[in-house]
Amino acid sequence: MRDKATTSGLRRRDLVAGSAVLALTLVAPRAARARPTLEEAIRTFTGGADVKTGRVQLAVPPLVENGNAVGLSVKVESPMSETDHVRRIALFNEKNPQADVAVFHIGPRTGRAEVATRIRLATSQTVAAIAEMSDGSFWSHRADVIVTLAACVEDLL
């Protein structure tokens, strides 16, 4: 009799825990939707300026197994002189909970406009690299990545 009561008590506790998890999974996608779109994030970075395609080379594998660490590199065509160089390189994603990935501040002292890092991708999506030149122009390159095992799966059910 006593045994039975304990088991049913445990079940009730499990149910409470379960519903808490369910409630969170229902809330999580809404939080994810509140993020700015890729275009909005880029517009915030450029301040509304025109973004041209070209000069930037974003190298990222087209198919990755693990979204927790995706190696990528960005290369920008620029002489990197005092008068003509890349000021900033920004990375944005399309479907992570947050659009920003990183902003790199470089200049003539860097010698080459080349950076590499490892990023997280929550799902298959587009990654964009935007370069800001010393003359104030913006250039971009986008790449699509297919992710088979996502990063932070529990948030994107």
Add this chain to the structure above:
Amino acid sequence: MTRALINAPKTARRGEIVEIRAMLAHPMETGFRTGTMGKAIPRDIINRFVCTWNGEEIFSADLFPAIAANPYLAFTAVATESGTIAFAWTGDDGETRTAETEITVT
């Protein structure tokens, strides 16, 4: 304690472009994950990285949760003079982790 891996040449010719790679041991907790009982795990990331050459800033980065754990950054620099290349990672906790390496420019 800072657990960082720095990869930079020990010597370089003046004007040469050298490659610098830096990695810090850090979980980069995104703040988007939930732990036991659906409790949100608070965000704890490295949000700023600065690299200086004899005190002059040559490269810096603003980092966001989308950077993978153990943040790795590779970039280049023009070898101008012998001295110290210093690295500083600042986290959400307000703490700054530092590392440095010596370079001889001939």
